[in-house]
Amino acid sequence: MKNLICSLKGHxxxxxxxxxxxxxxxxxxxxxKQMSTNENGALTPLTQKQKEINSVLNYIYRKKKRKAxxxxxxx
Numbered sequence: 001m002k003n004l005i006c007s008l009k010g011h012x013x014x015x016x017x018x019x020x021x022x023x024x025x026x027x028x029x030x031x032x033k034q035m036s037t038n039e040n041g042a043l044t045p046l047t048q049k050q051k052e053i054n055s056v057l058n059y060i061y062r063k064k065k066r067k068a069x070x071x072x073x074x075x
Contacts (some may be wrong), residue, residue: 006031013043019054020061 013026025046026035036047
């Protein structure tokens with residue numbers, strides 16, 4: 001029934017995780033389908049490989065933000 005609603009009305013994606021400022025992970029409220037933005041900004045299915053890529057990307061992003069914050073507080 002939930003898949004029928006999505007096939008008729010379309011998915012209702014909500015952000016479940018912010019990986020960076022530009023990359024997010026989404027999940028449909030109705031059918032629980034998971035998607036992520038790729039390097040071009042298009043939605044792609046969230047596979048195990050994409051989850052690993054997003055985790056590494058998030059780690060690098062957080063590390064870069066922390067380093068930038070330390071540099072600005074030292075001046």
